[in-house]
Amino acid sequence: MSVKRRNRGIMAAAIVLGAIFVALDHSRFRRSLPAPVAGEAEPQIEAGGYGSAADDADTSVATGAGAETGGYGAAGDDADTPVGPGPETGGYGVATGASPDETGQGAAATTTPDEDVRGDMEEYYKRLQLDAETDDPR
Amino acid sequence: MTLLALLAVSLFLQDEFQTRQSLLFLIGAGLGVTLLHATFGFAGGWRRLIRERRSTSARAQILLLGLTSMLFFPVLGQLFSGINAQAAVAPVGLSVLIGAFIFGIGMQLGGGCGSGTLFTVGGGHVAMLVTLLFFVIGATVASAHLHWWLALPSFGKLSLISALGWGPALLAQGLCLIALYAVVLAVERQRHGNVEPLFAAKTADNGFTDRLILGPWPLLWGVIGLAVFNLLTLLIAGHPWSITFAFGLWGAKIWSAIGGDAASWPYWSSGYPAVALSRSVLADNISIMDFGLILGAALAAALAGKFAPEDRIKRERLVASIIGGLLLGYGARLAFGCNIGALLAGIGSGSMHGWLWLLAGFIGSVVGVRLRVRMHLDPPPR
Numbered sequence: 001m002s003v004k005r006r007n008r009g010i011m012a013a014a015i016v017l018g019a020i021f022v023a024l025d026h027s028r029f030r031r032s033l034p035a036p037v038a039g040e041a042e043p044q045i046e047a048g049g050y051g052s053a054a055d056d057a058d059t060s061v062a063t064g065a066g067a068e069t070g071g072y073g074a075a076g077d078d079a080d081t082p083v084g085p086g087p088e089t090g091g092y093g094v095a096t097g098a099s100p101d102e103t104g105q106g107a108a109a110t111t112t113p114d115e116d117v118r119g120d121m122e123e124y125y126k127r128l129q130l131d132a133e134t135d136d137p138r
Numbered sequence: 139m140t141l142l143a144l145l146a147v148s149l150f151l152q153d154e155f156q157t158r159q160s161l162l163f164l165i166g167a168g169l170g171v172t173l174l175h176a177t178f179g180f181a182g183g184w185r186r187l188i189r190e191r192r193s194t195s196a197r198a199q200i201l202l203l204g205l206t207s208m209l210f211f212p213v214l215g216q217l218f219s220g221i222n223a224q225a226a227v228a229p230v231g232l233s234v235l236i237g238a239f240i241f242g243i244g245m246q247l248g249g250g251c252g253s254g255t256l257f258t259v260g261g262g263h264v265a266m267l268v269t270l271l272f273f274v275i276g277a278t279v280a281s282a283h284l285h286w287w288l289a290l291p292s293f294g295k296l297s298l299i300s301a302l303g304w305g306p307a308l309l310a311q312g313l314c315l316i317a318l319y320a321v322v323l324a325v326e327r328q329r330h331g332n333v334e335p336l337f338a339a340k341t342a343d344n345g346f347t348d349r350l351i352l353g354p355w356p357l358l359w360g361v362i363g364l365a366v367f368n369l370l371t372l373l374i375a376g377h378p379w380s381i382t383f384a385f386g387l388w389g390a391k392i393w394s395a396i397g398g399d400a401a402s403w404p405y406w407s408s409g410y411p412a413v414a415l416s417r418s419v420l421a422d423n424i425s426i427m428d429f430g431l432i433l434g435a436a437l438a439a440a441l442a443g444k445f446a447p448e449d450r451i452k453r454e455r456l457v458a459s460i461i462g463g464l465l466l467g468y469g470a471r472l473a474f475g476c477n478i479g480a481l482l483a484g485i486g487s488g489s490m491h492g493w494l495w496l497l498a499g500f501i502g503s504v505v506g507v508r509l510r511v512r513m514h515l516d517p518p519p520r
Contacts, residue, residue, distance in 0.1 A: 007264045007446040014267055022419055022429075025391055029418035 140437040147429070155421060161374055162423055166430025167437065169367045169379070173257035174438040175353035176360025180477045181245040181254050184503045185510075189519045191329035193322040197336050198357040200322070204315045205365040206486035207308060213372060214487055215304025223372045225299065225487035226380070228474040230494050231292025237472025238480070238495040240465050242502020245477070246510055248273070248462025249455075252381040252476030255466070256428060260435025262446030268459040269466070270385075276467020277382055278389025278400075281411075285404040287472050298488035307488050314493075353442045368486070375423050378486060380479035382470040384425040387414050389467075454514050462506075469502075 144167055152160040172178065183195025212218065214225045228234065245251045248269040250258050255273060258266040280287075298307035326333050337358045349355065355363075371379045390400035394415070400406050406415050419425045439445040470476040473495055475483065481499065484492020510516045 003450050004446060007262060007449060010264050010267065011262045011446050021388070021392070024395070026418040026420050029416075029421070032416075 163430040166427035167434030170431040170434025171438040172363035174435040176355040178360035179254040180251040188507045193326040194334045200319045202361045209369045210486045211304040211308040226483035227489040228491040229292040232290035233287045233472045237469045238498035239502040241469030242499040243506040244462045244465025246506025247458045257435040260432040261439040269463040272463025273467040274385045274389045276464040277386035280468040280471030281386045281405045296490035378483035382476045
């Protein structure tokens with residue numbers, strides 16, 4: 001077998017494995033969603049991440065309120081910008097009705113409210129607002 | 139076939155999620171095409187500067203930083219109302235210093251940076267697949283340790299835009315970038331007595347349209363393409379282009395799938411990381427853009443007839459890919475991102491952590507270049 005042919009085989013195998021990983025992960029998530037209401041179209045899953053989701057991950061931890069508590073999304077950047085609680089509620093998987101498009105925030109929402117998550121969030125919002133007041137909003 | 143796959147995934151995302159998710163996937167593909175056709179890599183450019191004192195790629199990177207700043211600062215400075223875009227501002231601390239230094243070593247041993255690893259994987263380079271695999275492992279392990287690293291001393295967040303306003307901040311940063319450009323230019327001229335032209339075409343024997351589709355592109359096209367796609371990311375996703383968060387996410391998901399409990403680690407137990415871990419990987423902006431980037435690069439490589447080149451992987455190369463990948467992943471997590479999420483997005487956002495990343499990452503690269511010689515990956519410099 002030529003090197004080129006072998007390399008193509010390895011790449012093809014990697015692509016197949018990657019596709020299986022994505023498909024399994026997505027179907028697991030799909031199964032975790034509540035069944036759609038009968039007679040209604042299946043709602044779209046809202047995607048994205050709050051604010052600087054990328055840097056949620058990349059810059060978030062330790063940049064703001066969430067630092068010590070395990071890293072809260074774009075907490076640091078939240079604090080930097082005078083955002084109100086609305087975007088956050090749309091942004092963290094809490095289906096409060098604020099659409100990501102309206103708030104400009106990517107939503108991490110599933111299609112149903114999650115009261116447990118919301119309970120956790122409220123403490124965070126309070127901290128976040130405090131940060132927004134005491135930090136340096138542009 | 140790659141084009142069909144791109145379209146199919148894009149349509150699926152549109153149907154399953156939102157238009158935005160589909161657009162971000164296509165932007166990722168555009169970035170992949172740009173990176174591959176322009177062969178725009180940070181690791182190789184830095185290595186060439188360190189070993190040969192040739193600065194073509196380094197100058198293109200400085201131009202990219204400048205153009206990105208020009209596009210980002212007015213948006214992030216809220217010149218335009220109604221655009222809600224978040225800057226990539228992170229603390230200037232020991233975790234960035236150490237993480238970027240480690241990343242700098244890793245990018246030389248692994249043979250690619252964050253973007254470089256993805257687009258070369260898309261191009262079918264098997265050695266880079268090994269680097270990517272260990273990049274993911276390194277990022278995952280680092281996410282388990284991150285709370286410890288983040289407890290190290292830090293100056294906090296330092297944003298030029300917050301401190302000066304976007305106009306003066308852009309002027310100040312522009313002057314710094316011009317000074318940096320002059321330094322690398324002087325380094326090259328001192329060694330060689332001349333300077334390689336930055337905007338020269340790599341080949342000039344085909345027309346504009348052919349080159350646009352089939353490549354190769356001059357570096358300037360790469361600079362413009364990357365800056366414009368990054369701006370589109372900022373406007374559509376609400377945050378600058380980023381890469382490596384997704385690697386830790388994939389690793390944590392795989393770890394959980396095989397029985398581990400990544401969700402209990404501090405990093406993955408709250409906030410966006412927790413949400414991302416619980417949702418579909420396709421709901422994560424960064425993962426989607428990474429997938430698009432790989433497929434876009436694969437498309438470009440196929441168009442150029444370069445997919446899966448005839449690389450025979452030597453043992454030294456394999457060992458370097460493993461070590462390099464681990465260092466890349468671990469370093470990126472500590473430093474709040476890679477050369478894209480921390481260096482380009484950080485400097486483009488006026489955050490001082492981006493400048494610290496640049497300094498520490500370059501010093502790490504100097505060490506990495508020396509290690510490459512010791513590991514017989516490169517001949518000793520002349």
